[in-house]
Amino acid sequence: MVRAIRTIIIAVLIFGFSSGYAFAALQIGKNGLTVNGFIENDFGLKLGHDITKRDEFNFFEQRLQLKTKTYPEWNSLLEQWMAKIEAKADFSIDEYYNGRTNADLRVLSLGLAPADWLDLKIGRQVFTWGTGDYLFINDLFPKDYVSFYIGREDEYLKKPNDGIKVSFYADTLNADFILIPVFEPNTVFDGQRLSFFDSFQGGIAGINSDRHIIGPAKNPENAEYALRFYRNFESYETALYVFRGNYPSPRGYLNEMNRELFYPRLDVYGLSIRGPGLGGIVNAETGYYNSRQDEAGDNRLIENPMFKFLIGYSKDLGNDLSLGLQYLFEQTLEYDNYSKALLPADFVWDQYRHLNTLRLTKLYKSQTLRANLFIYFSPSDLDGYVRPSLDYDISDVLKLTFGANLPWGEDVYTEFGQTEHNKNIYTRLRYSF
């Protein structure tokens, strides 16, 4: 009953706002601190059956986002350094957890440009680099895969970090140096909302999952560093990446008896290039994953070192239709050592993994209706994930979205196969201001 009332209030708010068309952004104070954002309602009907907390839906929430930016000029240094403060926070009511309220500070940062060749950004912010489309090799920054699989906006796939980004610019080379003092992991499935393959349960688990994920201690030794050197050669963008930190997902067993997992140490070295080719845009990216706690690959409890390679192509086919194709190759590097170390009851992972993706986007009705289809398909794992969506701009401020998340797989332990009971179709109504 409470939930029903709340939903009605939100709906009234959304329609009330949207009918008052003149209502734009909130203006606070004389200096014109402008607050923008949106309010939305999401509902995702669950198509599969498993033993998660609920069977009827896996996505039902109301969300308010507020954001603002300002250019402080309290003293001459801030003015001279072109200081910029940005803030963004989300407030949501999650009906999946019986109306649990969440406040989530997504951005609170100070940007500075102390010199022609130097930019700084300090505080909570989202870091992104690399060339993949929904595929990440050198972007080891935290992701929220729960958001991704239930159908939240793309924005929520990326989790913010508390960190410092220092950017250097020169004619010959640019560099970004990122320091993340406290490790922030990926948000992965825990069985409450989304079921997944839990090796401790020997199959797909929901609320019965009782594993523990132990994060690294919050001390300076566990700080993460990410470095990117990049420059353009005419139309071609090239980059070199170094990452020193932890696997963002729990890729190691700390203690099998206690069902404890952890985030092993990880170094990644990579390269990428992106530019015009074959009448479209071609990109290639590669990365060497050095699993520092299992460099020899003979520890069956910790992820093996890996080599990853990605090639992509996107093309504008005309008439507002565009195509994107990608191929990802992953190789477990110390496979012999890994195979020898396995115990009889262990699940065995393949040495090679091949993954293809397809993206088709078509715009209709003067670009107010966007049809989008993204498909993952792995011929080696025999699994995949289909993500269709339809966005319609009812007006400049009101947007209606329908979408679906349709993972499937031959086996229960592959990346997409393990999530196949989480299929949903979802809808979102968002009012932006």
Added chain:
Amino acid sequence: MKKFILLGLIFSSVFMFNQKSFAQTVEEIISKANLAAYYAGNDGRSEVTMTITDSQSRIRKRVFQILRMDIEDAGQQKYYVYFSQPADVQDMVYMVWKYTDKDDDRWMYLPALDLVRRIAATDKRSSFVGSNFVYEDISGRNLDLDTHEMLASPADVYIIKNTPKDAGSVEFSYYIISIRKDNFLPVKAEYFDKQGKLSRVVEALEIKEIQGNPSVTKSKATDLASNSNTVIDFSNIKYDLGLEADIFSERYLRRPPRKWLEQ
């Protein structure tokens, strides 16, 4: 008989000569119009309000700022487009390195994801941000893609017919453009579809002289088939700001150059 042939040769050569010089004039006019419309000053900025009205009189609005820098006149240019409205595209940046001899390079910056996306956009005839203007209306159409023919030359305008050399690459069969004789600004372009029917009209509604450059401050594109139109208002136009090329780089996608955007 011989005389006749000789006479014929002389006449035809005179005629050919005339035609040729006439054609050169058309090329010159078209080039001057291209410079006047797209290359005024060495660089420029402007605030743009786009009002899109569909057949049911529903109105959508786009507000953005454009920074432009010419690398060479009639040649390479760089564009930086910073969106402020509607709210869901606020702070997005669209950047173009325009070339006359190959496909443009285009980028999009999505601030919520801190993502710099490369855009494969070879179709320059597609709508610009859902309006009745196409990409080529905004950044210019390569002159070499069409043949140009003078149709008429009344008192104040040249009327020139432009026919695409590669008919399959565009949605129109030809377009007729009116260029003002005093300042070479194109003031009207009428696009005819494959059946020869007038399908789209782009026209300058208001022209002002800014820093010595005649500038279109209001223009309108009307799509006759869908009965919709888009009006663009340009305000705060400024030329020769002294923009530097590094504005048009990844650095400033992630950190919009406020110095140039909010003046």
